[in-house]
Amino acid sequence: MINVTFVSADGTRRSVEIDEGLSAREAALFNSVPGIDGDCGGVCACATCHVHVDQAWMDRVGPPEEGGMESDLIQFAEGTTETSRLACQIPMVPELDGLVLHLPELQH
Amino acid sequence: MATSATQEKVHYDSVDAIPLGEINVANPYLFQNDTVGEYFTRLRREDPVHYCAESRFGPYWSVTKFNDIMAVDTNHKVFSSEAKLGGIAVQDMHGIEGALELEMFIAMDQPKHDQQRKAVSPVVAPSNLLLLEPIIRERAGAILDSLPVGEEIDWVKLVSVELTTMTLATIFDFPWDERAKLTRWSDITTASPETGIVESFEQRREELIQCAMYFKGLWDQRIDQPGGNDLISMMAHSPATRDMPFLEFLGNLLLLIVGGNDTTRNSISGGVLALNQNPGEYQKLRDNPALVSSMIPEIIRWQTPLTHMRRTALEDAEIGGKQIKKGDKVVMWYLSGNRDETVIDRADKFIIDRENPRHHLSFGFGIHRCMGNRLAELQLRIIWEEILKRFRFVEVVGEPERLLSNLVRGITRLPVKLHAH
Ligand code: HEM
C-alpha cells in the first residue's frame, strides 16, 4: 500500500492508502476524497483530475512529459502552476509513498 | 425490400435486412424520425468501424463504440479538426464566396487552437460562473412563474428557448430587451441558404456585420468599466484576450453563443421527455430532489445534443482493426458511443442516480472537449431546481417533433401541461 495525503483548497488534510500500480486519481476517488472528478475514467482525456504536487515531492513526481497528451490537456485546466499534474497520470510507485497533493477548489 | 435505389428515404422491412454496405447513418431523416438508434445498435454489433462508400456527404467512416471514439478524439495529432480540410461535421465546411469567414478554435488544430482556447477558457471557469448563479436563478424563476398552469403549451418555445436565451443574455450581460438578437445571431452563424434561416450568404454576411458592430459597442463601453463578471467584460480586460484582432474576438464570442444555444435548449426539452418516458425515474426525483446533480449529466448523455464530431485523417491510421487512409473523413458518433453497453451499464436505460454519470461522450474528450461543459451543467441544474420547486409534474401531452439534422439532436416541439404542487 502507498500512502497519499490530499490537501483540500480549504486546508483539510486527508491521508489515504492505495494499492501500488493504481494512480493518484484512484487514491482520491476510491477513498471518497472530494475535489477530483476524473470524468474520462483516468485515460488522460478530460483534465478534471488536476492537482498541485507539493513542492517537496516535485523532484520525485516530475513534470508532465513534454509534447505528450498530459501537457496538451493540462494547459486548459483552471489555475495551473509549474507543479500542476493530472492525477490519473501519477502512478503509485513505492518511491511516492507519503506523497502530498494539493487539490484545486473546482475542476473545469 | 428496397423501394428506391438512393440512400435517402430507402425503406427496408427491418434494419437487419439492409446490406451493411448500404447503411448510411448520416441520413438526416433517421434523426428526424428517431430511428437511427437501431442502425447504431446493428453497427456496434456487426461492424463497429463502418465505411459508407457513397452518400451525399461523400465517403466517410463511422466510429460507433465508446472506446474507439475516445481513441480518435484523443489522437488530435492524427485526426484533424481543421476547417480547411472540411472541419468538424460530416457535412463539409466550405469556403463560400460572399460568406464571412469566422475563425473558431473548435475547427482549428494545434498550435492555434491551444492559444485561443487558453485565452478564452477562464471566462467559463466554474469559479467565475458561481458569481452569475443568483441572477440566472432569479430570471429562470420569473420565466417559470409566467407560465400558464393546466393548459397545453409548447415547452420548446415557451420554456427551453426562453431559458436558454435568458442565460446567454445573463452571461454576456447583454441588453435585456434585445436578447432575442442573441438567438438570431446564433442561428445565422451556422446557417446556409438551404436552411431557410437566411436567404443568401450576402444576407448572412450583413447580419453578422451588424452583430460585430453591436458587440464592438458593448466591448468599447465595458473596456472602460472594470470589474464586470460577464464574458464580454472579462475578455475586454484579460491580458490574453484584450488585444485579440476583432474578427478573432467575434469568432470566439459567437462560438460561445452557438456552443451553448441549441445544445442547452435541447437538453432542457430532452430532460422533460425522458422523465415522462420513465415515470419511475421522475418519481425518484420528486422523492429526492438532490438527485438533480446526477440527473443533469444523465440527461446530457441521454439527449446527446451533438450527435457527432468529425475529423480528417492526416496520415494512415488504424481504428478498431480497420485501415484508415490519409485524407479519410472519420465520424465519431457520440450518440452511438453513449449507448455502448460494453462500457456503460444498462446504456439503453435512463437512470438518474448513476454512480459515474459524467462518464459519457456528449462533451467529447481530448483537447477539444467542450469548454462550456460546466456552464451547461450549472444552467441545467439551476433550471431543474427551479422547475421542481414549482411544478409537481410537467406532463407531456402529445408527440414530440424532431429536427431534421444529423448533427444537432433537436426537439422542435413538445406539447406539455404543467401541474402545480
Ligand atoms: C449540454 C450542452 C453542451 C454540449 C452537449 C456540448 C457539446 C460539445 C462538443 C461535443 C464539443 C466538441 C468536443 C470534441 O470535439 O471533442 C464541444 C466543444 C465546445 N463547446 Fe460545447 N457543448 C455544450 C454546451 C456548451 C456551452 C454552454 C458552451 C459555452 C461556453 C460551449 C462551448 C464550447 C466550445 C467553446 C467548444 C470548443 C472547444 C475546443 O475546440 O477546444 N458548449 N461542445
Ligand code: FES
Ligand atoms: S481523469 Fe480524465 S484526465 Fe485524468
